[in-house]
Amino acid sequence: MHKGEKLFLYLAGISGALLLAMEWFRIERPSLPVFFVVPILFLIYVLLSPGTFFVDARLAGRFACALFAGIALQFFFSRATPKILLTECLTFLITLSLGATYAAFFAPEMFADRLTLTYGNPHRLAVAGAFSIFTLFTFLNLFPKKKRPIVYCLFVLIGIAIFLTVSRSTIVGLLCAIAAYVLFYHAKHLIKSVVIASFLGIIAFSILPEAQQQRVLDPLTNPLNDNTIQQRIGIWYTALQGIKEAPIIGHGLRAYSDYDQQYKTEHYAEMTRKNIRIVDRRWAHPHSLYLGSLFGWGIIGTLLLIFTFIPALRYSSGNIKVFLILMTCFNLGYGGTELRIKSDDGAFMLFFPLGLAYGSILLQHLSQKLGSIPAPPLSSNSFITKVSNTIRQYA
Known part of the structure; x- marks a missing residue:
């Protein structure tokens, strides 16, 4: 999520998929839950991109690598999963601390604008922070009670960093996640949670530079005059037109850029008449997961994406x-x-995260079906045995 993500994503995804395939053949191809076919169908659909054949093949590869990396991690190293994810939190905190220290001493102007540090984009920094917050919260029970105040301080530290990025979409995402958790697990504390969140929000807002405070207030007080929202309206408008043209199979998500350019050129007068702001810029995507899914993969692909998450949410359990x-x-x-x-x-x-859930379901299913998953016979002196023993020691 910071540097070199492509190399490690593909390395983890491809090796994870190969290991899973080898394990499936090794234990004589046992039957799997029928719903495991849904994510595969979604990946195949994205790969084919029926609206513009194979335009999203690259995206299908990224999705598959992220999914199989999660499945393999939870299937083969379930006991090590918390430590591996918490290592990501530690890495994020190190990059955050080093970046903030450098800015404080050598580039204080970085704090006057949206906080970016070494991430190159405020959204990347904010989203990585959100991932760390959710990881720390999920595995909070692994920390001794005496050390939990330290974790609470880390929540505050990461939260301040996210607010300094002024990534409004990330803040909305955090609020949605917190609201869902409270409703699902602690509904009786809803009012208390709202009060605490509001209090912390006011404190965080007060430390923002004046220009960034205005950036937060504009969408609430005068949304139609907000520069970002005006741009988004134009982007969403062309995306909606594309959805109307191919509602069933879509165009392919990576086809949006060309479609947007062509539509703006051909319908310039119409959009101007409707007071839709036209920006002379090539947009890479519709700036909305919902519109992007419908534009790219139509109703069929969007339903496959939704159905991919349903069994994972239903059958996974515990911290995962x-x-x-x-x-x-x-x-x-x-x-x-x-x-x-x-x-x-x-x-x-x-x-x-979806892959982690499917990995936990797969492990439970095969453990129940086979009683246990036998390890292949290996020589006690083999290199693989030594590696396995080392992994088990730390897991």
């Missing part, structure tokens, strides 16, 4: 289910005005 709920609700809120699944880190954010 909590993590999936938080990440899914975050993406639903964040995706209202943003769409990052075209990028490697964006694909990871949506499909890696």
Whole structure:
């Protein structure tokens, strides 16, 4: 999610898929839950991109790598999953601390604008922070009670960093995730949670520079005059026209850029007459997960995407289910005005938690079906045995 994400995403995804295939053949191809076919159908649909054949093949690869990385991690190293995810939190905190320290001493002007640090984009920094918050919260029970105040301080620290990015879509996603968790697990504390969230929000708002405070207030007080919203309206308008033209199979998500350019050129007078702002810029996507899915893959692909999440949410359990709920609700809120699944880190954010859930379901299913999953016979002196023993020691 920071540097070199493409290399590690593809390495983890491809090796994970190969290991899963080898394990399936090794234990003589046992039957799998029928709903496991749904994510595969979705990936095939994105790969084919019926509206514009194979235009989204690259996206299908990213989605598949994120999904299979999650499945393999939870299937083969379920006991190590919390430590691996918490390592990501540690990495994020290190990059945040080093970046903020450098800015404080050598580039204080970085705090006057939206906080970016070494992430190159405020949204990337904010989303990585949200992922860390959800991970820490999900596995909070692993920390001794004496050390939990430290974790609470980390929540505050990461939250302040997210507010300094002024990533409004990330803040909306965080609120959606928090609201969903409270409603699902602690509905009786809803009012208390709203009061605490409002109090913390007011404190965080007060530390923002004046220009960024205005950026937060404009969508609430005068949304139609907000520069970003005006741009979004034009983007969403062309996306809606594209959805109307191919509502069933879509155009392919990566076809949006060309479609948007062509539509603006051919319907310039019409859009001007409707007071829709036209920006002379090439937009890569519709800036909405919902519109992007419908534009790219139509009703068929969007339904496949939805049905991919339903069994994972239904049959997963424990911490993995909590993590999936938080990440899914975050993406639903964040995706209202943003769409990052075209990028490697964006694909990871949506499909890696889904893979963890499917991995936990697969492990439970095969354990019940086979009694246990026998390990292949190996020489006690083999390199693989030594590696396996090392992994088990730390897992």
